Amino acid sequence: MKIIFLGTSHGNPEANRFCSSAAVVTGGKWYLIDAGAPILPLLLTRGVHPKEIGGIFITHSHDDHYLGLIEYTRVINKAAEYHGVSTPVLVPRKRVFSDVINTKFNYKLWHGKGRTKYKKYKKGVIFDDGTLKVTAIPVKHIFLSYAFLVEAEGKRILFSGDLARGMRDYPNVLYTTHVDALVLEAAHTYINTDEVIDKVNRSKIDRLLINHINPYRNTPEELSAAFGKIKSSVDCAAAFDGMELTI
Ligand SMILES: [Zn+2]
Ligand SMILES: [Zn+2]
Structure with missing residues (x-):
């Protein structure tokens, strides 16, 4: 499968970075982890038709992770050329998504009333279409x-x-289960600290991809210093918009 980073900025868009969204591409489908603006143009630019979107999964209710859904939902639900599209959109809270629902052109969107099929999830396995499985931790x-x-x-x-x-909530599963790639946020915590380096070095991971980068807290120099302290079996990189990797 492929990971394609659509937006790697922290909470604010920058000259070369949009807000959070990453695509996992497998089985001919694109699955989006977070949908920071502007996901629809970023997909169309890549020649991706919304019928190829297998699901959109939102990690939490900060707008840099879901603002692109306002436009995506309106256009997909209304435009004639998207007739037949059906996109599962899994969100952790209904109330917070009033931004999407209450937009003038977006209404009656919950419970499968539009082509975007919004559904609230809780912890555990939240999605499995036989191609891709998502577990919420x-x-x-x-x-x-x-x-x-x-x-x-x-x-x-x-x-x-x-x-x-x-990162006191760094997921424990990383210590017990082999994970091919960890996409780790770098907006809220300095990566180049003993605590974070220790967590990464105890993790059963092959790749570390730093994402959601706060350029003041985690400068390129700080990140490369951190990468130098991480065990050699882990392939480390800072993500950028447009970065594509095969896992
Ligand atoms: Zn964020
Ligand atoms: Zn946040």
Whole structure:
């Protein structure tokens, strides 16, 4: 499977980075982890038709992780050319998504009334279409926030979502289960600290992909210093918009 980073910025868009969204591409489908703006143009630019979207999974209710859904939902539900599209959208809270629902053009969107099929999830396995399975792991970033363990093609990717400052909620599954790639946020915690390096070095991971990068807290120099302290079996990289990897 492939990971394609659509947006790797922290909470604010920057000149070369959009807000959070990453695609996992497998079995001819695109699955989005978070949907920071502007996901629809980013998909169309890549020649991806919304009928190829297998699901959209939102880690938590901060707008840099879901704002692209407002436009996506309106256009997909209304435009004639998207007749027949059906996109599962899994969100942790209904109330917070009033931003999407209450937009002038978006109404009656819950419970499968539109082509976007919004559904609230809780912890555990939240999605399995036979191609890709997503397990939601609670974290402590904000009320109802989650990391996602994504499994497909016999491989595993863990998307940390946003974590609590200091990463005290770093998912324990990383210590016990082999994960091919960890996509770790770098907006709220300095990566180049003994605590974070220790967590990564105790994890059963092959790749570390730093995402959601706060450029003031985690400068390129700080990140490469951190990478130098991580065990040599782990392939480390800082993600950028447009980065594509085969896992
Ligand atoms: Zn965030
Ligand atoms: Zn957040």
